[in-house]
Amino acid sequence: MPEIKIVTEIAGRVCATPVQVGGTVADGDDVVVVEAMKMEIPVPSPASGTITSLLVKLDDVVAEGQAIAIVAN
Numbered sequence: 001m002p003e004i005k006i007v008t009e010i011a012g013r014v015c016a017t018p019v020q021v022g023g024t025v026a027d028g029d030d031v032v033v034v035e036a037m038k039m040e041i042p043v044p045s046p047a048s049g050t051i052t053s054l055l056v057k058l059d060d061v062v063a064e065g066q067a068i069a070i071v072a073n
Contacts, residue, residue, distance in 0.1 A: 002072070002073060003052065003070050003071070003072045004046060004047050004049070004070065004071050004072075004073065005067040005069075005070055006031050006032075006043060006045055006046065006067065006068055006069040006070070006071060007043075007066060007067050007068065008032070008034055008043050008062050008063075008064065008065070008066055008068050009043075009064060009065070010034055010036050010041055010064055011036060011061075011062060011063050011064045012035050012036030012037075012041070012061070012062060013034065013035045013036075013059060013060070013061050013062075014032055014033070014034060014035075014056050014057065014058055014059060014061075014062060014068075015033050015034065015035040015040060015058070015059075016032070016033035016040075016058070017031075017032055017033075017056070017057065017058060018030050018031070018033070019031050019032075019051050019054070019069070020051065020054070021051050021053065021054050022050065022051065023050070023051050024048075024049070024050050024051075025045040025048065025050075025051060026045070027044075027045060027046065027048050028045065029044060029045050030042040030043065030044055030045075031043050031044065031045050031051070031068065031069050031071075032056060034062060043068060045069075046071075047071060048073055049071040049072050049073030050071065050072050050073075051069055051070070051071055052071065053069060053070040054068075054069050055067055055068055055069055055070070056069075
């Protein structure tokens with residue numbers, strides 16, 4: 001089963017984590033929502049599969065290009 005790292009394209013603060021480890025996601029489903037400059041930017045899954053690791057938690061500060069989760073499809 002290949003694993004895919006999900007990365008954020010913007011720096012900011014994690015304001016929502018709508019998925020849990022073990023949960024399934026479809027291609028394009030929101031995995032994390034990052035707040036940057038008073039805007040909420042969803043980070044979508046690039047593929048369908050199961051979340052095997054959630055690498056951030058609520059209120060964490062993330063950098064551009066940082067891995068936030070791993071999905072196995």
